[in-house]
């Protein structure tokens with residue numbers, strides 16, 4: 508047995524065999540720095556996939572902030588602490604004026620769960636609309652909204668899923684696609700109202716990343732938001748993927764698409780690997796919820812998390828990482844569009860900023876096997892990417908935000924070689 512086989516056997520005997528691993532032959536890393544991993548054999552891999560180590564793996568400033576605060580004080584939020592308030596002020600300063608209050612949580616799931624509770628209490632309704640291939644977390648109420656992963660929970664009676672069209676796959680013109688999508692959306696609202704659930708919220712990721720980054724018809728998002736608000740519901744922007752400058756032009760994904768959000772949920776990149784997340788909302792919604800509920804969260808909003816969160820924001824600002832994401836994203840996107848034009852099995856280049864993809868299809872059908880081949884072939888060339896979408900046929904390239912012009916050619920060369928192989 509190789510060392511990998513031995514560890515997999517032990518993992519199966521402890522974590523079980525259903526805990527997923529990437530790749531035909533899983534990787535075992537022993538260290539990482541910046542955008543590079545080192546595995547157990549001493550081989551280096553370029554990270555073109557992970558968004559949690561947002562300001563780079565094992566970032567010095569984040570590590571120092573964490574260690575300094577952890578060796579000084581760590582305690583829950585029932586004692587006053589200026590560090591936590593400093594961080595809350597800095598974080599809120601990145602949002603639109605009306606989004607001026609924050610609840611800290613430990614995970615994106617907790618944040619979405621809390622946002623739904625706030626929306627339900629405000630609207631006195633339970634109905635939720637999500638997109639038709641989405642993931643917002645692992646709690647029981649979020650499992651009932653999950654359409655992108657296998658869960659035994661079926662879509663809840665009070666939930667409806669709307670289909671997100673992709674102009675790259677449509678033959679009809681934009682106005683016709685938009686009209687159909689909005690008519691469908693109206694029907695979902697009517698169905699929630701008629702069934703007595705009413706409309707509490709629409710919850711979605713403005714990049715529609717699990718949907719495979721569809722190119723939306725102009726006016727879809729504003730149309731959806733107008734309809735939810737007209738029905739008395741709230742809009743929850745899930746920023747777990749699109750937030751913290753990922754799109755290269757806006758700190759928050761909802762700002763890029765010109766959305767009015769009532770609640771915004773944050774997660775993955777927020778703590779660079781330290782588990783922290785949040786719900787950002789308005790004073791009115793926080794007051795309404797807070798006056799009726801004692802919300803306490805043992806670990807969330809502790810001074811160590813605040814120190815880490817602050818270090819992430821500082822690092823982003825000092826290194827101008829959002830601008831770097833815009834520049835790198837633009838170069839990568841140009842190259843991806845060239846690939847899409849050159850190879851007939853690529854239907855389109857997807858994504859924005861440093862969340863990019865290539866949609867693989869043959870004879871009008873999605874081609875997940877080709878996408879899988881490319882992901883494995885990239886791994887053999889020591890570059891890590893993955894794939895997404897309802898058919899798993901869209902390459903997913905979403906590196907740490909510190910991914911720079913030094914690394915981009917390495918990724919593009921490996922990708923070109925992997926595509927040539929097909």
Ligand SMILES: *Cc1c(COP(=O)(O)O)cnc(C)c1O
Nearest residue numbers: 614615616642643644747748774
């Ligand atoms: C990962 C994810 C979540 C859930 O976050 P956890 O921290 O894993 O609970 C929610 N929404 C989106 C879009 C995600 O990608």
